[in-house]
Amino acid sequence: MTDGKQTTAFLSRVPLFRGLERRQLERLGEKLYARTYVAGEAIVTQGTGGEGLFLLVSGGADVVRERADGERVVVNTVGPTDFFGELALLDGGLRTASVVATEDTECLALTRWDFLAILKEDVDMAVAILQELAKRFRRALDVL
Numbered sequence: 001m002t003d004g005k006q007t008t009a010f011l012s013r014v015p016l017f018r019g020l021e022r023r024q025l026e027r028l029g030e031k032l033y034a035r036t037y038v039a040g041e042a043i044v045t046q047g048t049g050g051e052g053l054f055l056l057v058s059g060g061a062d063v064v065r066e067r068a069d070g071e072r073v074v075v076n077t078v079g080p081t082d083f084f085g086e087l088a089l090l091d092g093g094l095r096t097a098s099v100v101a102t103e104d105t106e107c108l109a110l111t112r113w114d115f116l117a118i119l120k121e122d123v124d125m126a127v128a129i130l131q132e133l134a135k136r137f138r139r140a141l142d143v144l
Helices: 004-011 022-031 086-091 112-121 123-143
Strands: 033-037 042-044 052-058 061-066 072-078 098-101 105-111
Touching: 004 022, 004 052, 022 105, 022 112, 022 123, 052 086, 052 112, 086 112, 086 123, 105 112, 112 123
Parallel strands: none
Antiparallel strands: 033 105, 042 098, 052 105, 061 072, 061 098
16 A cells, blocks of 8 residues: 555454444554465464454455364355454454465554553544454354
């Protein structure tokens, strides 16, 4: 993303930030940093520390979960405006899956500490994001 307007417009299309006001999107946009990955490169690795959220700007990736028996299963495929790492935003725990770029991929990343600092300043944003996360978890449970 080359400027704040592009970043804000992109964020408004990300499901997690649906319903946020422009000023809130702009505030989030100030804290994002760009990362690029080549096809086959791990964006995050299951079992490692998780310190943030990733938003896919372009490209694509597979979300891969390694089971206790060592079998690797693709549990989701993500593309532009999809996101992952939301659990790391909330608890800073270990990654529950690996995410591997399936093509050259550009992401925007948001660290946990920046996210929490923003939420402490804007309770309305916190409520809106938590409601969207709850919807996402419910949809995931419906699939199981």
